[in-house]
Amino acid sequence: MTTLVTTAALIQALISLGVAGFQIAVLSGAPWGEYTLGGQNPGKLPGQLRIAAAVSAIVMLAQCGHYLAQAGILTPALSPGQNAIVNWFWFGFAVLGLIVNSMSRSKKERNLWVPVLLVSAICTLIVALNS
Numbered sequence: 001m002t003t004l005v006t007t008a009a010l011i012q013a014l015i016s017l018g019v020a021g022f023q024i025a026v027l028s029g030a031p032w033g034e035y036t037l038g039g040q041n042p043g044k045l046p047g048q049l050r051i052a053a054a055v056s057a058i059v060m061l062a063q064c065g066h067y068l069a070q071a072g073i074l075t076p077a078l079s080p081g082q083n084a085i086v087n088w089f090w091f092g093f094a095v096l097g098l099i100v101n102s103m104s105r106s107k108k109e110r111n112l113w114v115p116v117l118l119v120s121a122i123c124t125l126i127v128a129l130n131s
Contacts, residue, residue, distance in 0.1 A: 008126035009070035012090075015120050016063040023057035026050065035113075039106020063090060070127050080131070087128040094121040 026032055027050050033041035037049055045053065066086060069076040076083060098117035104110050 002130065005127055005130045006071050008123040009067045012120060012123040012127065013064045013067035013071065013073075015116060015123070016060045016067065019116070020057045020060035020064065023053045023060065027053040027057065034106055034108045036109065038104055039109040063093075066090065067127070070131075084128070084131040087124065087131040091121065091124040091128045094124045 022032070022035075026036060026045055029044050031043045033039070033043050033045045033049075037045070037052065041049060065074060067090075068074040069078075070083075070087070078086060094117055098114065098121050101110060101113040101117055104113075
């Protein structure tokens with residue numbers, strides 16, 4: 001794997017780990033509702049929305065593991081063909097997140113997540129193009 005692809009995979013692993021950490025904090029009651037889910041819940045998220053944070057944290061931890069495997073740190077669990085499909089899935093996931101967060105009514109949410117998701121989309125595209 002090229003250095004650029006390895007670097008992109010490592011950056012994406014760190015992004016997904018950071019997002020998982022954010023979601024775990026929200027799940028635990030951090031008053032960051034303005035930075036997630038459209039920003040319509042300032043302060044702590046209500047209980048039912050914390051479930052979304054838990055699901056998101058699990059998804060992002062899975063993504064972190066996938067990109068650590070892409071970087072050669074973990075052993076890949078997928079065949080090369082499956083790996084390519086998952087890489088393109090994660091690219092689409094990043095682009096969709098970028099679009100949705102760009103349209104958020106919450107300026108705080110946009111300011112936080114649009115730059116993160118732009119970097120994420122670039123990194124996942126680099127990995128997908130080289131899988």
